[in-house]
Amino acid sequence: MLGPILETLIGGLLTGVLYALVALGFVLIFKASGVFNFAQGAMVLFAALSVARLSEKFPLPIAIVLAIGVMIVLAYAIEFLVLRRLVNQEGIVLFMSTLGVAYFLEGFGQTLWGSDIYKIDLGISKNPIFLFESVFPGGILIDPEEVAAAVICAILVTVLAVFFQVTRVGRALRAVADDHQAAQSVGIPLNYIWLVVWATSGIVAIAAGMIWGSKLGVQFSISLVALKALPVLILGGLTSIPGAIVGGLIIGAGEKLAEILLGPLLIRWFDLAGGGIENWFAYVLALLFLLVRPQGLFGERIIERI
C-alpha cells in the first residue's frame, strides 16, 4: 500500500508545482497592484500558443525568447490600454476589466496563432522513470516532464525571490505593494512597476504554459487551469509567493491522495460511486480554509502596533 501512496504523493506534488506556477502569476500582479487578474489563465494559454507556434519556425530556445518578447508587448498593451485608464477605480472595476482581457486574449490568441491543438516538444523523454524498484514491488513511477517542471519552477522562484529582495526595481515593487501612494510620493512610477509585474507574470505564464502544453497539448482547455489556481491562492494567501508554492503542493498532493484514499472509503461506507474527488477536493479545502484562515497560510501579515 505504501508504494502506491508514495507514488501518488510524488505525482501529486509535481502536479502541484504546475498549479503553483499559475498561482505565482496571480500573486505577482495582486501583490503589486491589488488587481485580481482573472486573465492569468488566458495569459498561460496565450503564452503556450506563442511558444508552440514560434517553435515551429525557430528552435525552442529562440522561440522562448521571442515568446518572452510577445508577453512583454502584451503586458505593455494591457498597462497602456486598460490599467492606466482605470487608475484609482474600485477593485471590482479592475477585476471586471481583467475578465474582459481574459476573454479577449482567449479569442485573440486563436486569431493570431490559430485554433488547432499544437504541441510543444521540450525534448524531455515521455517515458516514465521507475524509482526504488528494490524497495517497493514495481517501484515508483515518475513522469520526467513533471520533474522538469519542478526544476523549472524552483529556478523561477529563486530568480524571482532574488529579484524582489535585492534589486532596486524589486524593492520598488515591494514598496508599491505596501503603499502605492507613498511609493508614488517618493518617485516610483506606478505605470512602470505595473508594466514590470505584468511582464514578469507573463514570463511565469510562459513557463506554466510550456509545461502544461507539453503534457496536454496546447489547446483552449489550458486556460481553465487557472481555475485550479484559485483554491491554491486561497490556501496560500493572495500576496505570498511561498504561499503560492506551498498551496500548490498541498492542493496537488491533497487532491490526488483524496482520490485514492477517500474514494474507496466513500464507496465502502456510503455506497457512492466514489470517483471525481480530484475535481472538487481542492475547492472544498479552499472553502474550509476561508472559514478558518481567510488570509491564507502565508497571507501578508497585517502589521499592527499596539
Added chain:
Amino acid sequence: MSNPANTDGKAKEAAATPPPSDISAADGGVRASHSLDAANILSVNNIEVVYNHVILVLKGVSLDVPRGRIVALLGANGAGKTTTLKAISNLLQSERGEVTKGAIMFDGAEVHSLSPNELVRRGCIQVMEGRRCFAHLTIEENLLTGAFTRRDGAAAIRRDLDLVYGYFPRLKERRSATAGYTSGGEQQMCAVGRALMSRPKMILLDEPSMGLAPQIVEEIFDIVKNLNEKEGVSFLLAEQNTHMALKYAGYGYILENGRVVMDGKASALAENEDVKEFYLGIAEGKRKSFRNVKHYKRRKRWLA
C-alpha cells in the same frame, strides 16, 4: 531654537500696530509682484483644486517659498493644507483631484502637468501625512526606495545613506528593523530620511508632528531646521501645531476653507492677536464670548 532676532524686535513692532505691516492680505497686488521672483524655489499662483469634478476644495491659493527657507502652511482640519501640498507634488491625480486654475512654478518651470516621479527627479518631494513608511520593508530598504529616481550610481547613494544616518542616528541603530514595527517617531524620521535620499531641493512636509510626543516633535523639527541650514533644503511645512511651526519657519500662510486668509513673517504671525486666539489658544485677558467671533470674521480680508 527659533530665530531670536525675529522674536524680539519685529514681533513687538508687529504687536504694537494692528494690523501689522508685514502681514499682508492674501490676494491683491502684493502677491502678483513677487510670484515671478527667481529667488522663490516654489511659487503657487492662485490655484483651484476640484475633486471628483465637482467638489471645490482650494479656491485660489497662492504662496511662495523662497529658496533655502522654511515656510509654514497653517490651518485647521480640512482647511486645504494637504490638498495644497498634493497639488504641488501632483499626487492629486491619483485621488481624482485636479488643479483646474492657476499655475505652479518649481525651480523656474511650470510643473503642473508633470508626473510625481518627474517632479521628484527635479528635486521636489513630498513627505506624506501619517509617515506612510513601507511597513514590510526594513528601515534601510525604506530609505533606499527614496533613491529610486536617481541615476548617479550606487556609491553616491551609499554616501547619502550615511549622510541620512548622520542626521538620524536612531535610524542607523534600527536599520534592519521592519519599519512597521518601529515607533511613530522612528517612522517619521524614516519618512523624512527617505525623502532626503532623493537629493531634494525642496521637501513638502505634511504634519510631521501628527500623533507624536512633544519631545519627539521637537527632535524632528530640530532635524528639519538642521537639514534646512546644512543641506540647503527648502521646506513647505503643513502643520496644525501652529506653535511649533511658527517657531521653526521663517514665514507662514494661514489657510481657511481653501483660501489663504493671512500670511506674514512667522514672528509677526505668532504675535498676531487673531492667530494667538484661534490657533495658539492664547486669549488676551478674559475669555471672549462667541459674540466676539464676529470681530474675527470681519478680519477675513479676502471677503472684501
